[in-house]
Amino acid sequence: SPPEKPNGIIVAYEVLCKNTDTLVTKNTSTTNITLGGLKPYTRYNISVRSYTRFGHGSQLSSLLSVSTSETGKLLLV
Numbered sequence: 703s704p705p706e707k708p709n710g711i712i713v714a715y716e717v718l719c720k721n722t723d724t725l726v727t728k729n730t731s732t733t734n735i736t737l738g739g740l741k742p743y744t745r746y747n748i749s750v751r752s753y754t755r756f757g758h759g760s761q762l763s764s765l766l767s768v769s770t771s772e773t774g775k776l777l778l779v
Contacts, residue, residue, distance in 0.1 A: 710754035
């Protein structure tokens with residue numbers, strides 16, 4: 703969901719998906735995104751930050767910790 707009190711008009715979101723040895727960032731202009739190419743049986747920490755036309759703020763979303771299944775699909779933990 704978008705921030706409750708954005709500091710301007712949101713033009714994009716950056717999703718940060720990190721495990722012990724990889725950081726993947728994806729950008730989107732919507733509140734939906736599909737993360738592909740994840741490793742099987744791996745724990746990832748995911749967070750999101752929003753961008754206005756002036757850039758991003760210093761605040762990230764709450765951290766979401768997830769694990770992938772044998773096929774690399776996310777399992778909520």
